Amino acid sequence: MKKVDHIGIAVSSIDNVLPFYEDTLGLSLVKVEEVGNQGVKVAFIDGGNIKLELLEPLHKESPIAKFIEKKGEGIHHIAFGVEGIEKRIKELQVSGVQMINETPKTGAGGAAVAFMHPKSAHGVLYELCDKSNIKGE
Numbered sequence: 001m002k003k004v005d006h007i008g009i010a011v012s013s014i015d016n017v018l019p020f021y022e023d024t025l026g027l028s029l030v031k032v033e034e035v036g037n038q039g040v041k042v043a044f045i046d047g048g049n050i051k052l053e054l055l056e057p058l059h060k061e062s063p064i065a066k067f068i069e070k071k072g073e074g075i076h077h078i079a080f081g082v083e084g085i086e087k088r089i090k091e092l093q094v095s096g097v098q099m100i101n102e103t104p105k106t107g108a109g110g111a112a113v114a115f116m117h118p119k120s121a122h123g124v125l126y127e128l129c130d131k132s133n134i135k136g137e
Helices: 014-024 063-071 085-094
Strands: 003-010 028-035 040-046 051-057 074-081 112-115 126-130
Touching: 003 063, 003 126, 014 028, 014 040, 014 051, 051 063, 063 074, 085 112, 085 126
Parallel strands: 003 051, 074 126
Antiparallel strands: 003 074, 028 040, 040 051, 112 126
C-alpha cells in the first residue's frame, strides 16, 4: 500500500452535512460527482494531508443506503492508494484475504477500485484505489 488515499464517510445528505465541513471545520469542497455504478453521490473534501469523501446514496438499493440503514451515518471505509490494482488483488487473495471485488470497478474520479471484505480485515472495510490511469495523479 502506498498511502491512505481517502476516508469515505456515509451521509444521508451531502447538502445537510457540508456546512459542518466547510463552515465549522474550515475545510474546502473540491467537487461533487455522481458515480452511478456505485449508487452514490460523492463530495470530495480537501482535508489537507488527506481527502474525505462524503458518500450519499442515490437510491435505497445503494450499498451506502444499506450501510446507513444498518449502522447510521459515519466512517464507511478507508482507501489505500495502490498501483497495479489487479496484481495487488491477486497478492491479497493468495494471502487469504477475501475480496468483495475480485476485479476492479470504476470509482469516484475515474479511479480503479476494489474492496476487501471486512471479515478478512478485522471488521474494517478497506478499499484499494488505483489512480495510475488518471492524468495528474
